[in-house]
Amino acid sequence: MLNIEFTKMHGLGNNYLYINLFEHTYDEALFVPLAIAMSDVNRGIGADGLVLIHQTADADCGMRIFNKDGSEASNCGNALRCVAKYVYDRGLLPRATFTIQTKSGINYVSLQVANGEATSITINMGQPKFERQAMPMQGEATAHVIHEPFDVDGETLHMTNVFLGNPHAVFFVEHIEQAPLYTLGEKIEKHPIFPERTNVEFIEVVNDTELNFRVWERGSGVTEACGTGACGAVVAAVVNGHCKRNEDVTVHLAGGDLTIKWDEAGDVWMTGPAAFIADGTFFYNQ
Template identity: 50%
Template sequence: MRVFNNDGSEAKNCGNGLRCVSKYVYEASIVRSNTFTIETLGGIVTAEVHPTEKGHVDEVTVDMGIPALERAAIPMRGNEDELVINERISFGEQVHALTAVSMGNPHVVLFSDHLDTAHVQTVGPLIEQAAIFPEGTNVEFIQMKTEQEIDFAVWERGSGITQACGTGACAAVVAAVLNGKSKKDEEVTVHLPGGDLYITWSSENDHVWMRGKAATICSGEFYF
């Protein structure tokens, strides 16, 4: 699977894209099994579709793998082996507390008492393009409702504000666990503008699992 952002850059991974591709390849009989692997630039992931009796897929679960937390893996300038958990970093005249997570692509998570679009539009590009992130980064803004419920907004690298980000939802839950706001092995509901995702970080193998809907909105033919 290859994914391109709004600005033409290529994404290393895309949780929403994985669910959509999974639905398509199963319903088009490109794959026959309910469980199969998908190769992305960020690595190989395992997807499982949950078809109805008529063979329609409305929900997909994806094993998003083990989150990488070291600066070198994000990538983020500084001590390569260091983890960034609620670290206060200056961006010009602004200082923000960040938790950095890679889900095959870079994410930084900011906790907030409320989510404000104007704040996302201002702070998102400031952090995305900061020199400390040599490849840029996605920026998640999250508000903890409970240990198992999160409100979510995102500024995506190369795209700006979007309705949903699957890898970002995974990164948000990982960050919540790292900061003691959620727990491993407990499914967390992430409320995104485009719909809910259900994320679990397993203590058994450290893999992050994403479960969510997928729907066909249109189809057509492309000639090239």
């Protein structure tokens, strides 16, 4: 039996189990089965996945994300904010600006701090891509895949594809509570056009600075929030004429609100909170 020290955190309800590899060392082969075991709500702790906080030569710290099915994600906006809060509040990186490396690249972090705690986290999420090779998708490359007809389960929907650390298929709906999240989310995620699967977002435009948002995450299913998805939703809203570049857009997720801005230089900025839930020890039987 292995005793695994962990911290559970959430970003707007999107909750992961965090392991501090600055202070602990585990076999690399352990992480996939450990993510599945710990994320199990009945026999484990219960979470949307497992996040490793580690040292790296290319940034101030590194982050790896394993979904609850064991698949490894390239990035996660909510996990980034949680890692930023963790390393600041726990004294690993006691400064208000630093960098975090993920599988998809390096993200720049800026913290608002009060009483020694990070209260709000702003992260440069990088620049979006629209090419089919970036998603990746099957079929010929298209410079900007905007509002493209998409057939699934006998229905024709229109999607906008955005790659921003993770692949996102964004669909605009009239009423967010009527979005086919549970009926079509998994089918879109695993559609043959997406050989590496995709995150699925349904968006209702409230006005040019507000969006309602629901998500089916690749490898995790329905979650309370998705940071890269919220960023992708704002990008999709801008290219479809619903929102404007270089303006703050409030995205209303099931778990709370994020502020997203796609600036004139092409970078997408995400601002939002993160919170600790608990520290604990998981007794892992290999």
